[in-house]
Amino acid sequence: MGNASPCPTPMTASKSISAYSGDLLANLMEYRNAVGALQYLCNIRLDINFSIGKLSQFLSQPTTEHWKAMQRVLRYLRGTIHYGIHIKPAYTLDLAAFSNANWASCPDDRRFVGGYYVFLGNSLVTWSSKKQAVVSRSSCELKYRSLANTASELNWIKSLLTELSLRLKNIPTIWCDNTNAAALAANPVHHARTKHIEIDVHFVRDQVLSKLLKVQYVPTEFQLVDCLTKPLHHSRFWFLRDKLGVTVAPVK
Structure with missing residues (x-):
């Protein structure tokens, strides 16, 4: 997925993912390894938190539809690889x-x-x-x-x-x-x-x-x-991502 084309959002908003959609994967460990690796990334990339939480529900019986959703998360990360949380100064700690x-x-x-x-x-x-x-x-x-x-x-x-x-x-x-x-x-x-x-x-x-x-x-x-609670269209998702301080990290 290193050369895959980027996606604007980590999960599509037009279709809900079900545990019974798609055919059972031949290699279950590939899906489980990908979800397990991305769970660590959720500690610094809150914009994929909902998507990974959703995909984690299908670890026992992942299907082809779940794997496509996983690939979309990877494509989104491919286009936002330099993003991070901006810690801002403040005069009062409320x-x-x-x-x-x-x-x-x-x-x-x-x-x-x-x-x-x-x-x-x-x-x-x-x-x-x-x-x-x-x-x-x-x-x-x-x-x-x-x-x-x-x-x-x-x-x-x-x-x-x-x-x-x-x-x-x-x-x-x-x-x-x-x-x-x-x-x-x-x-x-x-x-x-x-x-x-x-x-x-x-x-x-x-x-x-x-x-x-x-x-x-x-x-x-x-x-x-x-x-954090549902998939969104790209315009709404970008608006909230900016408000939360997830931006491109400055180049040193």
Whole structure:
């Protein structure tokens, strides 16, 4: 794949990948070795995190369609081989996170993929894209589960900064594009209909009431986590990639 033509995105947005599409590969180890190698690259290339997470679900029985999707990731990396995360200077070290989830995104079991980004100052410091182990019955429920995961990550980062004697001047903020989830964090007015997510509701709400966390609404077009939860068209993908600080590394 060293001389392959580049692709604009690591995964096509026009077709969802299923575990049952295509024919079983003759050489299973070739696919597994490629996925295993690219998992290490996800530590510095967040733009392929969702794609590799998706392809990792088919390690037991990879097919020809899965191998084509793997080749597309390699073609994308071929065209962006000099890209990396830009660590930017900042006058204040505020914590801010973006949380999102894609409802019933998996065509096989209808489980959702949740993800988050955490910024320290102007720089991205941690991120996650993970398929959840439960099936959510509403978009509000899955957004709230994703909020709880993001809040746990923020608590860990705050404890780490405390050990380093770095104090935050402002309350950490989580940006979510679901108005119901943001309202539920401050006031559980729909408590009777959200008993099945009661633990996550109380965990996040306790953080908000204790003024240790803020949950704010952000319009969907400015939700940066979309590239961690679903495949996107190239224009949207490039826009989010630029906002996250994944750019061409300067030549020395």
